[in-house]
Amino acid sequence: MMRVWALPVLMLVSGSLLAVSLAVRGSGGGAVVLWLGCWLMAWVYSPLVFPKSLGAEEARRRSALDGWPVVYWRPGCKYCLRLRLLLGRGARRAHWVDIWRDPAGAAVVRAANGGDETVPTVVVAGQPHVNPDPAWVRARLG
Structure with a gap:
């Protein structure tokens, strides 16, 4: 059951870390876009789509x-x-x-x-x- 969610969770965690890094560097808009893109990809690769x-x-x-x-x-x-x-x-x-x-x-x-x-x-x-x-x-x- 856990491996089903491994890729979506990895996408969310890594996207969140990268978004925080961008936000700290002063690119708030880029951080939001990156985080939303990672959230969308995590949803697409989750079992929720099926x-x-x-x-x-x-x-x-x-x-x-x-x-x-x-x-x-x-x-x-x-x-x-x-x-x-x-x-x-x-x-x-x-x-x-x-x-x-x-x-x-x-x-x-x-x-x-x-x-x-x-x-x-x-x-x-x-x-x-x-x-x-x-x-x-x-x-x-x-």
Whole structure:
């Protein structure tokens, strides 16, 4: 659980220290801009950007009922973030599984990728797709 927040916390702490350093040197405006930029990056790389994560079994069960894709992801993954942002509001229709929180989800990803934990891995109708085009995933969301 802690590694999920390591990068965002590091961004906030280092950004705050740099902002204080700039403020002490007399560049208050630059300090504010830097701190806000670090805060924004910390938010983007946090799990807060993604819809609520489910367990792999629950996501698979829900996907069987509604036909929506299951997206296996992990915090800090730039490809997962790209997929999430390009899906826009439609991302809430997918079932998201954080492989760092769910060992069963990590096992699904390893099985689909020859032992590697390559994410995002999107499962549609039982077929895994590794790092698919966001437009393709959006089309599967309806």
